[in-house]
Amino acid sequence: MPERVVSDVVCPFCGCLCDDIEVVVRENRIVEVREACALGTAKFMSLSVGERITKPLLRVDGSVRQVSLEEALKEAAKMLADAERPLLYGWSSTECGAQAVGVALAEVLGGVLDNTSSVCHGPTVLATQDVGCPSCTLGQVKNRADLIIYWGCNPMQAHPRHMSRYTTFPRGFFRERGVKDKKIVVIDVRHTETARLADRFIQVELGKDYELLAAMRAALKEYEIPEKVAGVSRKDILEVVELMKNCQFGALFFGMGLTMSFGKHRNVDNAISLVKDLNAYTKFIIMPMRGHYNVAGANTVFTWETGFPYAVDFSRGYPRYNPGETAANDVLQNEECDAALIVASDPVSHFPAKAVKHLASIPVISIDFHHTPTTEISKVVIPAAVAGVEVEGTAYRMDTVPIRLKKVVEPPEGCLPDREILRMLLEKVCEIKGVETPVVKHA
Amino acid sequence: MTKHMILIKNGFVYDPINKIDGEKMDIAIKEGKIVDPKKVKEKEAKVIDARGKVVMPGGVDIHSHVAGPKVNAGRLFRPEDGRRQVRPFGQGLRAETGFSVPNVFATGYRYAQLGYTTVMEAATPPLKTRHTHEEMSDTPILDQGAYLILDNNWVIMEYLKAGEYEKCAAFVAWMLRSMKCFGIKSVNPGGDENWGWGKNISSVRDRVIYFDISPAEIIQGLIRVNEMLGLPHSFHIHCNNLGLPGSYTTTLETFGLSDGMPISPKVGERSQNLHVAHIQFYSYGGEDWKTFESKGDEVAKYLNNHSNITVCLGQVTFDETTTMTADGPFEYLLQSINKLKWINRDVELETSSGIVPYIYRPRSLVNAVQWAAGLEVALLTKNPWQIMMSTDHPNAGPFTRYPRVVKWLVSKKAREETIAKCHETLPNRSSIASIDREYTLYEVAVVTRASAAEALGISGFKGHLGVGADADVAIYDFNPEKQDPSREPEALEKALSRALYTIKRGHIVVENGEVVGDAPKRVFWADICFDEELEKQVLDELHETFAKYYTVSMSNYPISEEYLVGSTPIKITSK
Amino acid sequence: MTELKRLEVSLITGRTIEQGEAIEGRKMAQGYVEAAGVVYLDPEDMEELGVWEGDVVRVETDFGSVLVYARRSPDAPHRGVAFIPMGPWANAIINPSTDSIGMPSFKGVKAVVTPALGEEVLDARSLLAKLRGG
Known part of the structure; x- marks a missing residue:
C-alpha cells in the first residue's frame, strides 16, 4: 500500500501552531503523526477513530x-x-x-x-486596551531570552511543545547552549509539571496574583514591601525581581491563572505594567499563552x-x-x-x-x-x-x-x-x- | 472587465503627468481604461456632466499604514477609537468603525470618498506579511501594494557587511517575490535590531550590536541593491532618530548617502533613488524639547539642490490619533513621554514595531512646530514632484484629513487661522508665518496623485488621464473659474472630502460623496528573480538560518498568490 | 451515626493533557469522564477527608454540586486547593459570574468536598440531561 508523507504540516490544536509535523497517510487515512505532542497527535488521529x-x-x-x-x-x-x-x-x-x-x-x-x-484571554484583551502590551514573536525569545517566566500557566499540559520549541530548551542565536544559557521561573498555585522543570518555583496563594505583582512592582521601584505577600516571602520576591532586572532579555508568559482568577483583567493589567516597568532596566516582553x-x-x-x-x-x-x-x-x-x-x-x-x-x-x-x-x-x-x-x-x-x-x-x-x-x-x-x-x- | 463606457464632459481637467492644467475637456472611459473621447459614443455611454467641476486622476497614496499586524493591533487596543466613527451595515456596504484606525471596509470606502484609488501600505514585516495580504484583500475598492521591511534583517545585514551585494540582491528578490511585496522599506536601520536588546541607534555612523554594521552601510547597500534589481520604486526609508529634537542633521546625512548613487529602474520612470517617508517627523532642530524648532526650511533647501530625493509629508493634522511604526524604540520613547498605553511587537530576525495613542494639540509648542515643519518642507521645496501628500496615516493624523492639509497648502489665510490657534511661540521656532507660497490646483494634483505615481514607477497606468491609463478618476465639486482656493479654502476642503464621483477602473464607486459600489481590486508586487543560480545558492544557505533561528519552517514562509485578491505581478527581469 | 467528614477548598479548573486528548472526538465516551470527571486533591487533604484515589466524592459550591472521582494531585503540596479539569463536571459548579467583563469565574470558587461512596459519576450525556431536567 503506498504511503505518503506530508512534511511541515501545521498542527491545528493549540496556540503553538507547530509547523514541523510529519503526517503519514495511507489510502487517505492518517496512520502516523511525527514530531507532534500528545494533544496534536490526538487531533490528527481522532479523525478516523473519533465520533x-x-x-x-x-x-x-x-x-x-x-x-x-x-x-x-x-x-x-x-x-x-x-x-x-x-x-x-x-x-x-x-x-x-x-x-x-x-x-x-x-x-x-x-x-x-x-x-x-x-x-x-478576553481579560488579556481588556488589559491590553488599558495599558498596552510589549511583546514579540516567539523566535525573538528563542534567540535572545535568558530569563523565562511562566505565570499561572502550565505549558507541559496545555502547550506541550512550548518549552522545547520556543523558549526553554532550544538553542538560539545568542543562546547557543540552549537551556544552560537560561533561567526558568514558574509562578503558580500548584507545583505543576512545568514548575518541576524550573530553576525556581514561586508558590502564590490562590487569587492573590495581583498582590504579588504589585509587590514586585513596588520592589522594582525600591519601595519597602511586607515580610510576606500572597504567601511569598520578601526574600523570594526580591530575588526574583533581581533576576528580572539583571537579565538581558526576559519573557513572561501567562495563562488562565491570571485571566480566570480573582481580579481577572486587573491581574493581567498589573503583569503587563510590571513588564513595562522592567523595560526601564532591560529588555522584557510579555505574551499570553493562547489556547485554541x-x-x-x-x-x-x-x-x-x-x-x-x-x-x-x-x-x-x-x-x-x-x-x-x-x-x-x-x-x-x-x-x-x-x-x-x-x-x-x-x-x-x-x-x-x-x-x-x-x-x-x-x-x-x-x-x-x-x-x-x-x-x-x-x-x-x-x-x-x-x-x-x-x-x-x-x-x-x-x-x-x-x-x-x-x-x-x-x-x-x-x-x-x-x-x-x-x-x-x-x-x-x-x-x-x-x-x-x-x-x-x-x- | 466591464465594457461599460463613461463620458465625463466639460470638466476642468488637472492631469500633471500630461501637463494639463485646468483645461476644459472631455475624458472618456471604456473597459476600465481611459480612451480617446472620439471612441465613445455619447448615446452608449453614461454621461457625467462635469461642467464647473474639477476632474483629476484617482489619488495615489505612497505611504499609509492601512493593513497588517500593527494596524490591526492598533485597532485591537483602541476600542475607544473604534467607537468614534461608526456607520451601520446597509445599502450593500459593510459596517464602518474607527477614526484613526478604521476597519478595512471604512478604509476602502473613505479613501474612495476622497477620490483616492491607489494606496500603498507603508511597511510590512516579512514574517507577518501574510496578515497584511489578508487585510489588503479584504479592503474594498483600492489598488494596493506593500513595502517589505528588510533593513534590520539578519541575512541582509550579514551580506551587506561582507560586501556580498549580488547575493544580497538575490535574497531581496526572493523575499519580494515570496512575500508578494512591491518595494524595499527601511525603518530605523540598525535601531530595530538594537531594540532587541532594549537599545537604539543614535546616528547613521553608529554600529549595530553584534552585527557590527552602520545604518549608513545598510542604507547605501540597500539603495545599491534596489538599483541593481531595477525595482519600479526606489529605496523607501524611515530615518534614524525620528521624532527627536535636532534630528534634521540625521536626515541631511541620510539624504547625503544617496548622492551619486545610480537611478536605474527597469520599470517606470522615476527620477529618485531615495524616498524619505514622513519627512516632517525628522525636520527638527533644537537641543531638547524646550528648544525644539522646525528645520523644514533646511530640509527644503537640500531638496532644492538634489532632485534625486523625494519625500512624503507626514503632515500633522491636530487630531487624537494612533501612532504606529516599525520603529520600536521610538514608540517606547513616546510612551515614556505621553504615558499612554504601549504595544511593542518585535519580529524575529527581521524588525520590530510599536503603537502608542497620541493627541496633537495646537497649544503644545512641540506639536505646533511639527505642524509647521511639514508645511515648510511642502511650501519651500520648489519642485512639487519631489513632494507627496501624506499624514503617515495614522501617525500624524488620519488620511481623511488630506483635504485639510490641502487647505493649508493652497491658502495662506487658512494657515494664518491655524497659526492663531497655535502656541504663541511658534513664530520664533518656524518660518511658517512668513511663507507666502500657495499651491495651485495643478500643484495639488501633482502632490496628491502624479508625483506618487511617478515615484512608484507606475505612472504608465496610474496617476494620469492619458489614453491607456487606468480609468481611475475623481470629480470634485469645485469651480476654479468662480472659486479661488486661496480665498475659499474651506470650499475646497469640503469638495475634496466628498468627491462628486470617484471612478475606479471604469466603475463608479462614489457618487455625491457616498460610496455606491466596489470595483475590481489589484495588488501589485515585484515578480523578480535576480539570478537563478545565485538564488539557489542563497536559499541553500538560508535553510540553516530557518532551521536554527526562525520558528516557522522555510517551506511555510513564502506566501502563495491565492492570498492576493487581484494579484498583479510586475515582471522585472534583472539580469 | 458519625458526621461525614468535609473538606473546604478553593476550586480551580484548567487544561490537562488527558482532558486535551479526550476532547478530540471522544467527548461522548467513558474516556472523557476519566479525564475530566475527576478532582485532584492534595494527598494530605485526601487523608484528612478519608478518601482514596478513585473514590467518588461530591464537590459542592453555591452554584451546584457534582460527583467526581478523587485523584491524588501530582502537583502537591497545595493544601486547600482542588483542581477539576475544564469540562462539564467543573462547569456544573463554578461561579458563572462574569464580573461585568464577559469572563465567568472559573478559578477560585469556594467548594466543599465530601466522600460519596456508592454514588456514581455521571458521563457527559447524563450530566447534560440532569442539567436540562433541573
Whole structure:
C-alpha cells in the first residue's frame, strides 16, 4: 500500500501552531503523526477513530433524523433569520476564511458575535486596551531570552511543545547552549509539571496574583514591601525581581491563572505594567499563552473587519463592543439570545451551567466534525471538514504569526469546509432577509 | 472587465503627468481604461456632466499604514477609537468603525470618498506579511501594494557587511517575490535590531550590536541593491532618530548617502533613488524639547539642490490619533513621554514595531512646530514632484484629513487661522508665518496623485488621464473659474472630502460623496528573480538560518498568490 | 451515626493533557469522564477527608454540586486547593459570574468536598440531561 508523507504540516490544536509535523497517510487515512505532542497527535488521529459526524442532522421533538445539507441549511437559515438576538459563537478552531464569513453573517443578522477568547484571554484583551502590551514573536525569545517566566500557566499540559520549541530548551542565536544559557521561573498555585522543570518555583496563594505583582512592582521601584505577600516571602520576591532586572532579555508568559482568577483583567493589567516597568532596566516582553490554535486569528479577523476582537454586537447595525454585556456568557446568562450558531466549538462542555441551561433552551445550530455535548443539544447539526487537516486556510499563532494550514487528507464525502457551509448559510439568510449578500473577499 | 463606457464632459481637467492644467475637456472611459473621447459614443455611454467641476486622476497614496499586524493591533487596543466613527451595515456596504484606525471596509470606502484609488501600505514585516495580504484583500475598492521591511534583517545585514551585494540582491528578490511585496522599506536601520536588546541607534555612523554594521552601510547597500534589481520604486526609508529634537542633521546625512548613487529602474520612470517617508517627523532642530524648532526650511533647501530625493509629508493634522511604526524604540520613547498605553511587537530576525495613542494639540509648542515643519518642507521645496501628500496615516493624523492639509497648502489665510490657534511661540521656532507660497490646483494634483505615481514607477497606468491609463478618476465639486482656493479654502476642503464621483477602473464607486459600489481590486508586487543560480545558492544557505533561528519552517514562509485578491505581478527581469 | 467528614477548598479548573486528548472526538465516551470527571486533591487533604484515589466524592459550591472521582494531585503540596479539569463536571459548579467583563469565574470558587461512596459519576450525556431536567 503506498504511503505518503506530508512534511511541515501545521498542527491545528493549540496556540503553538507547530509547523514541523510529519503526517503519514495511507489510502487517505492518517496512520502516523511525527514530531507532534500528545494533544496534536490526538487531533490528527481522532479523525478516523473519533465520533465523527458525516451527515447533517435535524432534531425534531427529541428525535434525530438525517437530512440533506440543503434541508439542514434551510432550517438553520430560518432559525437564525427568525431570531431577534442570535448568538454566533466559537470560531477559534477554524481557519480565518470561515471567521470572515461569520462576521458577514453576524452583520446581516444583527447578531452577537463572540469567540472563545471571552472565556480564555478576553481579560488579556481588556488589559491590553488599558495599558498596552510589549511583546514579540516567539523566535525573538528563542534567540535572545535568558530569563523565562511562566505565570499561572502550565505549558507541559496545555502547550506541550512550548518549552522545547520556543523558549526553554532550544538553542538560539545568542543562546547557543540552549537551556544552560537560561533561567526558568514558574509562578503558580500548584507545583505543576512545568514548575518541576524550573530553576525556581514561586508558590502564590490562590487569587492573590495581583498582590504579588504589585509587590514586585513596588520592589522594582525600591519601595519597602511586607515580610510576606500572597504567601511569598520578601526574600523570594526580591530575588526574583533581581533576576528580572539583571537579565538581558526576559519573557513572561501567562495563562488562565491570571485571566480566570480573582481580579481577572486587573491581574493581567498589573503583569503587563510590571513588564513595562522592567523595560526601564532591560529588555522584557510579555505574551499570553493562547489556547485554541486559531483564537488569535479569530481576534485578528474580527478586529480588522469590525474594529473589535470579540464580543461584537451588531444589533444596532454597526459593531458595538462591551464585554460584560455583549460576550457569549452575558447574552446566555441574561437569557437574551434566542438562537445560536456554534462553529467548531463546544460551549456546553466549557460554559458554566447557568449559561448552558439557557443555551439548551433555545434553537441551536452546530457546525462541527465531532459529536460533542453541544451537538447533543443542537436542533441542526452540519458536518464539517476539519480545518488544518482536511481544509487549507490561515491560522494565527499565539504571537500572531500567520501560518498557512495544510490539507493532508480528503474530508469524508459530504463534509464541506466551514467557510463553504457558512457561505451557503449566509446566502440563504440574505434571501430570507431580502438583502444583498455581502461579498466576502477574504475567504 | 466591464465594457461599460463613461463620458465625463466639460470638466476642468488637472492631469500633471500630461501637463494639463485646468483645461476644459472631455475624458472618456471604456473597459476600465481611459480612451480617446472620439471612441465613445455619447448615446452608449453614461454621461457625467462635469461642467464647473474639477476632474483629476484617482489619488495615489505612497505611504499609509492601512493593513497588517500593527494596524490591526492598533485597532485591537483602541476600542475607544473604534467607537468614534461608526456607520451601520446597509445599502450593500459593510459596517464602518474607527477614526484613526478604521476597519478595512471604512478604509476602502473613505479613501474612495476622497477620490483616492491607489494606496500603498507603508511597511510590512516579512514574517507577518501574510496578515497584511489578508487585510489588503479584504479592503474594498483600492489598488494596493506593500513595502517589505528588510533593513534590520539578519541575512541582509550579514551580506551587506561582507560586501556580498549580488547575493544580497538575490535574497531581496526572493523575499519580494515570496512575500508578494512591491518595494524595499527601511525603518530605523540598525535601531530595530538594537531594540532587541532594549537599545537604539543614535546616528547613521553608529554600529549595530553584534552585527557590527552602520545604518549608513545598510542604507547605501540597500539603495545599491534596489538599483541593481531595477525595482519600479526606489529605496523607501524611515530615518534614524525620528521624532527627536535636532534630528534634521540625521536626515541631511541620510539624504547625503544617496548622492551619486545610480537611478536605474527597469520599470517606470522615476527620477529618485531615495524616498524619505514622513519627512516632517525628522525636520527638527533644537537641543531638547524646550528648544525644539522646525528645520523644514533646511530640509527644503537640500531638496532644492538634489532632485534625486523625494519625500512624503507626514503632515500633522491636530487630531487624537494612533501612532504606529516599525520603529520600536521610538514608540517606547513616546510612551515614556505621553504615558499612554504601549504595544511593542518585535519580529524575529527581521524588525520590530510599536503603537502608542497620541493627541496633537495646537497649544503644545512641540506639536505646533511639527505642524509647521511639514508645511515648510511642502511650501519651500520648489519642485512639487519631489513632494507627496501624506499624514503617515495614522501617525500624524488620519488620511481623511488630506483635504485639510490641502487647505493649508493652497491658502495662506487658512494657515494664518491655524497659526492663531497655535502656541504663541511658534513664530520664533518656524518660518511658517512668513511663507507666502500657495499651491495651485495643478500643484495639488501633482502632490496628491502624479508625483506618487511617478515615484512608484507606475505612472504608465496610474496617476494620469492619458489614453491607456487606468480609468481611475475623481470629480470634485469645485469651480476654479468662480472659486479661488486661496480665498475659499474651506470650499475646497469640503469638495475634496466628498468627491462628486470617484471612478475606479471604469466603475463608479462614489457618487455625491457616498460610496455606491466596489470595483475590481489589484495588488501589485515585484515578480523578480535576480539570478537563478545565485538564488539557489542563497536559499541553500538560508535553510540553516530557518532551521536554527526562525520558528516557522522555510517551506511555510513564502506566501502563495491565492492570498492576493487581484494579484498583479510586475515582471522585472534583472539580469 | 458519625458526621461525614468535609473538606473546604478553593476550586480551580484548567487544561490537562488527558482532558486535551479526550476532547478530540471522544467527548461522548467513558474516556472523557476519566479525564475530566475527576478532582485532584492534595494527598494530605485526601487523608484528612478519608478518601482514596478513585473514590467518588461530591464537590459542592453555591452554584451546584457534582460527583467526581478523587485523584491524588501530582502537583502537591497545595493544601486547600482542588483542581477539576475544564469540562462539564467543573462547569456544573463554578461561579458563572462574569464580573461585568464577559469572563465567568472559573478559578477560585469556594467548594466543599465530601466522600460519596456508592454514588456514581455521571458521563457527559447524563450530566447534560440532569442539567436540562433541573
